[in-house]
Amino acid sequence: MSPSPEHTSFYDIEDWQKLWHEFVEEFDKQTITGKDGKVRSSPTNLANSKYTVYLHMESKGKVPHLHAAICRFDENGNINNDHNIHLRAQRAAERVAVKRGWKTAEEIRSRNIPEVSRECMEVLRTMPSWSWEEYKKALARRGYSVYERKDKKDILRGYAILKGNTKYKASELGVARNLMISKLPRTWQKLHYRERLAAQVNTYQSYRPEPVQRPAADMDYTHYRSGSVSYTLSSHGGTEQRFYIPERVLDYFNEEFDYREVANSSDLTDIAVAIFVGMLDTPVVSTGGGGGGSQSDLPWRDKDDDDLQWARRCARAATLLLGKKPRTGLRR
Structure with missing residues (x-):
């Protein structure tokens, strides 16, 4: 039995003995039944059995808890059922x-x-490159242990995080299971893509390249115009910049990167909008297979381009940079 340390910080040995007796009382009360209502396991009689109880201190977390060794037979010679x-x-x-x-x-x-999830995300955010071993080491430095689940071929299939006596499965953490072993690399990529985009936002806010650096006229999308809708480019760190783009352009991006069919639709739309408004002027590193590009891949807006022509070129460039990831499962 392992209560939280805040409940037992001032316990003496008599308090621990009382706690043990309460535990045994509740243990012995139970009758285990099956789904059909039939008794699968009768009550035990630990209170009238020989036992030895140890007060033990967990080595890593220094959490005090009780261990017990109990005889299978009670004082009346009956067997204590250990089922369940x-x-x-x-x-x-x-x-x-x-x-x-x-x-x-x-x-x-x-x-x-939520706190464990936040720490996992923070570990990923601070990693300069993706590495399972570095991920484990970083969690260990924060006081967590990582339990790996491997198959018969020694291939890593899953993991759980332990702190004290509490275990957290990866499938329970994060958002949409994005901290599972199969999704960790992509989650790392997305976090760092967002940081690169945030850097672009900061650069845009403090400095706008001179029009002579491009062979096409720049347009200002920072102010509302009739027929425009707002679009905010943001990062996990909270940095954001609001733009106003033609509504038909956003409709085109939403259709081209339909969230029902494209898993990374949000990322693609962000990049396409960033190119469209002229914010993305520096090389962008690919966030995963199926893409890859740099500044030389980014289009420039021709003076004769209308909004939709330019939007189509921006969408193609975004797809080149990030790759379009098909959504698995049901589709429309």
Whole structure:
């Protein structure tokens, strides 16, 4: 049994003994039944069995908890059924926590998931390049342990993060399971793409290239015009710049990068808009397979281009830079 340290920081040995007796009482009350309502496991009798209880300090997190070694036979010679012993222990601990007004292990775990997710994202954000080993080391420096799940061929198929006595599966973390092992590289790429775009926004806010650097006339999309709609280019860090582009141009981008069919539609639209408004003037590094390009790939707006012609060229350039990722699963 392992209560949160804040509940036991001032416990003496008698407090721990009382806690143990409450746990045993709740453990022995339980009858395990199946879905058909039939009894699968009768109540145990740990309270009337021989046992030894150890107060142990967890080595890494220094969290005190109880271990117990209990005889299979009670004092009356009856067998203590060990069927679903982990379920019994979990239920007993939950009931003790409720009786004492403590937050249950599940409540604490659920409360911590956003913070664990945030730390994982921060680790990815600070990594200059993607590496599974570096990801694990960075989490370890933050006090986490990483449990790897590999198949028979020693191929990594999944992982879980442990802190103290609490385990968090990767599928439970992040947004849309974006911290699962199969999605981690893409999540890293997207984070760093956003940072590059934020740098472009900052550059645009403080400095606008002289028109002579381009063979076409620049247009100002920072002010509202009739028939325009607002579009904000932003980053995870909160940096943002608002532009006003023709509504039919945004409609074209939304159709070209239909979110129902294109997995990275948001990223592609951001890049296309950035090119369209003249913000993207420096090389852009590809964010994944299927793309790849630099400044030489970016189009310049011809003086004879109308908005839609220019939008089509921007969409093609965005696709070249990022690659269009088809969305798996159901489509329209």
